[in-house]
Amino acid sequence: MTDKKADVCFAAVGDLHCTEASAGTLRGFFAQASEAADALLLCGDLTDYGTQKEAKVLADELSVVAVPVIAVLGNHDYECGAADDVRRILQAAGVQVLDGEAVEVQGIGIAGAKGFCGGFGRASLGSWGEPAVKQFVQEALHEAMKLESALAKLRTRRRIALLHYSPIAGTVQGEPPEIFAFLGSSRLEDPLVRYPVDLVVHGHAHRGALEGRTVNGVPVYNVAKPLLLRTFPDQPPFRLLRLPAE
Ligand SMILES: [Fe+2]
Numbered sequence: 001m002t003d004k005k006a007d008v009c010f011a012a013v014g015d016l017h018c019t020e021a022s023a024g025t026l027r028g029f030f031a032q033a034s035e036a037a038d039a040l041l042l043c044g045d046l047t048d049y050g051t052q053k054e055a056k057v058l059a060d061e062l063s064v065v066a067v068p069v070i071a072v073l074g075n076h077d078y079e080c081g082a083a084d085d086v087r088r089i090l091q092a093a094g095v096q097v098l099d100g101e102a103v104e105v106q107g108i109g110i111a112g113a114k115g116f117c118g119g120f121g122r123a124s125l126g127s128w129g130e131p132a133v134k135q136f137v138q139e140a141l142h143e144a145m146k147l148e149s150a151l152a153k154l155r156t157r158r159r160i161a162l163l164h165y166s167p168i169a170g171t172v173q174g175e176p177p178e179i180f181a182f183l184g185s186s187r188l189e190d191p192l193v194r195y196p197v198d199l200v201v202h203g204h205a206h207r208g209a210l211e212g213r214t215v216n217g218v219p220v221y222n223v224a225k226p227l228l229l230r231t232f233p234d235q236p237p238f239r240l241l242r243l244p245a246e
Pocket residue numbers: 015017045074076203204206
């Protein structure tokens with residue numbers, strides 16, 4: 001445990017992709033994260049197909065964690081059409097699943113939303129043409145508004161934004177450029193410019209880059225588990241991020 005007067009420490013990881021076969025395999029590193037940090041942040045793709053069985057395995061694995069667990073869902077958690085069940089099972093296990101909401105851990109605010117894709121900067125998909133394209137863009141705007149309303153609820157001086165999709169192109173570098181548009185959206189960056197945020201964590205881009213910055217200099221960390229495992233093969237797959245305690 002960190003010196004709580006000096007720092008609040010968060011262990012962050014995304015893309016656990018928990019399956020039924022994961023039973024017994026995650027609790028070791030969950031226990032290490034719980035020991036090392038004051039809270040655990042899970043950046044979506046908690047399960048592989050979004051089934052109730054997978055969510056129950058994950059809930060069971062998380063039972064060793066003694067610190068608050070705050071999560072957002074990812075696209076994989078929606079695959080079976082049972083995202084509400086996944087959320088409910090994890091909430092019953094004490095996980096705070098954010099979808100446009102905010103929580104506080106030791107005076108640090110955490111605003112969470114899944115986010116959505118659509119591309120970055122000038123390559124962003126525009127709301128133009130067929131209704132299906134407009135609906136797609138609308139979904140990204142809707143997720144950006146969820147993040148914004150979560151940030152607006154916080155009165156803490158320090159804030160973390162917790163996402164699944166990336167808000168910047170910087171942390172998807174390394175992925176094939178052809179799929180950048182499916183890895184995140186600059187529309188998620190807008191609330192991070194409008195509201196003061198100390199750091200952003202996300203997953204989804206398994207082959208992306210570890211760190212980047214928003215246009216206004218906020219550090220963004222891609223904590224997708226496959227990326228962490230590949231970059232730090234000798235360490236447990238979570239990123240420790242510290243913010244000064246208030
Ligand atoms: Fe993933």
